[in-house]
Amino acid sequence: MNAAWTALRRLVSPPSMTSSPSLRNLGPPQHKGMTALDRSKFDLTIPVLAARVKASEMGSVRKHDLLKGHIVDIPKIRSITPDADPALRRLLLRVAKPDDLPADTRAYLASSGITLEPDAVTLGYDHWTASEILNAVIETKEDEDTPSSFTQTGHIAHVNLREEWLPYKAMIGQVILDKIPSIRTVVNKLSEIHAEFRYFDMEVIAGEADFVATTSESGCTFTFDFAHVYWNSRLHTEHERLISLFTPGSVVADAMAGVGPFAVPAAKRGAYVLGNDLNPESVKWMRENRVKNKVEARLRVTEADARQFINGAPLEAWRNPFVRSEPVTVRQKEREARRRREAAKEAGVELPKEEVKVDSPPKPQTVDHYVMNLPDSALEFLDAYAGSFTPLLSEPGFDAASTTLPLIHCHCFTRFLDIEGATRDINERASAALGYPVTTDMDGYLLHPVRRVAPNKDMYCLTFRLPHDVAYKKTV
Ligand SMILES: C[S@@+](CC[C@H](N)C(=O)[O-])C[C@H]1O[C@@H](n2cnc3c(N)ncnc32)[C@H](O)[C@@H]1O
Structure with missing residues (x-):
């Protein structure tokens, strides 16, 4: 159940009293099988008693201890109403009946000259939540999702209806539209996900056929055509997790960037980003989003196959360095000196202190992170890293010994639901594609569980540092 739905769930206060039978299990009238929404059918009239109190005494009477728990307390329903006698409320x-009140309460009312009369409160369609209405008309099993659960992307509610709920689809859409003010369009997922570009075919079941949604994530605004690009709000924690790893000034290459949920916020927080996607629609909206979020200078967008992009990114970043736009702090200088010293040490060279002093950090021109979020097949693209840094060896000024190779963050699925099985499966497939053993003791290795996407399928993010032998592999 998503946040919008949780927010919507304003519960009618559970009646604790033993009196009016309809107040005990407050819910709308049941109309199982209704397929065309008739809002008038959800009126519920509940018999209550009216205590006729002098207007001037109402303040003290309603607070009296003996009336505690006996006054109607239903959201949006007034517990004090006018009386035919203008002096009374x-x-x-x-x-429903005086006998349902405790004897001492009845005695207090009588001694105060307060008379009791039958009355009623009526709750209508507007009173009930979407799930209360839909559960009143659609038969569901206990272990099922409710037909009212949806994911919200901008103004679009996206439902995933079971076969048996399809006869009710127009009504489900209309109830969601009625109940959630920020929704203008309700769509049902029609088929399996588009194999290459990962978007769904969808059918409008209520509201406007407007698929261009605007939403926010990681402090950025994203606009895109939800009918032609991939977007999944459930990934926001994973987006945030990786973005927080990218230090300001680092260079990030996102090979399957979509409309930019990693790329745009990373650039906004100070990274320099090469964002790539093969879907021309994703590229169009990523360009739009970099303007919207004012990161044009920090996010370069390309439309290429990920394999070509991955292999070419190191040379592209080196030959066309980003222009450093942030002021260089003393801390950054120290960090860069440390980085150079550690890289040299790893390469077996001990640099004298004065040689690692830097006046300013180098231009952002070597890739520090790769992101590959195409979990169905990203592991297969690992072959593209072979020799990706080799062309730099003949570039003036490039020094392999002081260059830290990038961390690769590669998303993937596995059918192994235990961590040992998942690790074995993912490492094996990664090794086969990379042409190099991927093991848990590799530099930077992390297998991060992202989420369970189906009862028998988990999504992970595999991170490891690109091995030197792969990066500098000789290619013909
Ligand atoms: C699961 S989506 C992820 C998008 C984005 N990174 C995100 O987190 O929302 C995968 C993306 O890979 C793109 N894609 C699919 N095949 C590709 C390829 N061969 N090369 C580059 N991008 C590709 C799709 O168009 C889609 O935008």
Whole structure:
């Protein structure tokens, strides 16, 4: 159940009293099988008692201890209403008959000259939540999702209806539209996900056929055509997790960037980003989103196959360096000196202190991170890293010994639901594609569980540092 739905769930306060039978299990009238929404059918009239109290005494009467728990307390329903006698007000009590009140309460009312009369409160369609209405018309099993659950992307509610709910689809859409003010379009997922570009075919079941949605994530605004690009709000934690790893000034190459949920916020927080996607629609909206979020200078967008992009990114970043736009701090200088010293040490060279002093950090021109979020097949693209840094060896100024190779963050699925099985499966497939053993003791290795996407399928993010032998592999 998503946040929008949780917010919508304003519960009618559970009646604790033993009086009016319809107040005990407050819910709309049941109309199982209704397929065309008739809002008038959800009216519920509940018998109550009205205590007729002098207007001037109402303040003290309603607070009296003996009336505690006996006054009608239903959201959006007034417990005090006008009386035919202008000097009186009606205080509605949660009982149908005087005998349902405790004797001492009855005695208090009588001694105060307060008379009781039958009355009623009526709850209508507007009173009930979407799930209360839909559960009143659609038969569901206990272990099922409710037909009212949806994912919200901008103004679009996206439902995933079971076969048996399809006869109710127009009504489900209309109830969601009625109940959630920020929704203008309700769509049902029609088929399996588009194999290459990962978007769904969808059918509008209520509202406008407007698929261009605007939403926010990681402090950025994203606009895109939801009918032609991939977007999944459930990935926001994973987006945030990786973005927080990218230090300001680092270079990030996102090979399957979509409309930019990693790329745009990373650029906004100070990274320099090469964002790539093969879907021309994703590229169009990623360009739009970099303008919207004012990161044009920090995010370069390309439309290429990920394999070509991955292999070419190191040379592209080196030959066309980003222009450093942030002021260089003393801390950054120290960090860069440390980085150079550690890289040299790893390469077996001990640099004297004065040689690692830097006046300013180098231009952002070597890739520090790769992101590959195409979990169905990203592991297969690992072959593209072979020799990706080799062309730099003949570039003036490039020094392999002081260059830290990038971390690769590669998303993938596995059918192994235990961590040992998943690790074995993913490492094996990664090794086969990379042409190099991927093991848990590799530099930077992390297998991060992202989420369970189906009862028998988990999504992970495999991180490891690109091995030197792969990066500098000689290619013909
Ligand atoms: C699962 S989506 C992820 C998008 C984005 N990174 C995100 O987190 O929302 C995968 C993306 O890979 C793109 N894609 C699919 N095949 C590709 C390929 N061969 N090369 C580059 N991008 C590709 C799709 O168009 C889609 O935008």
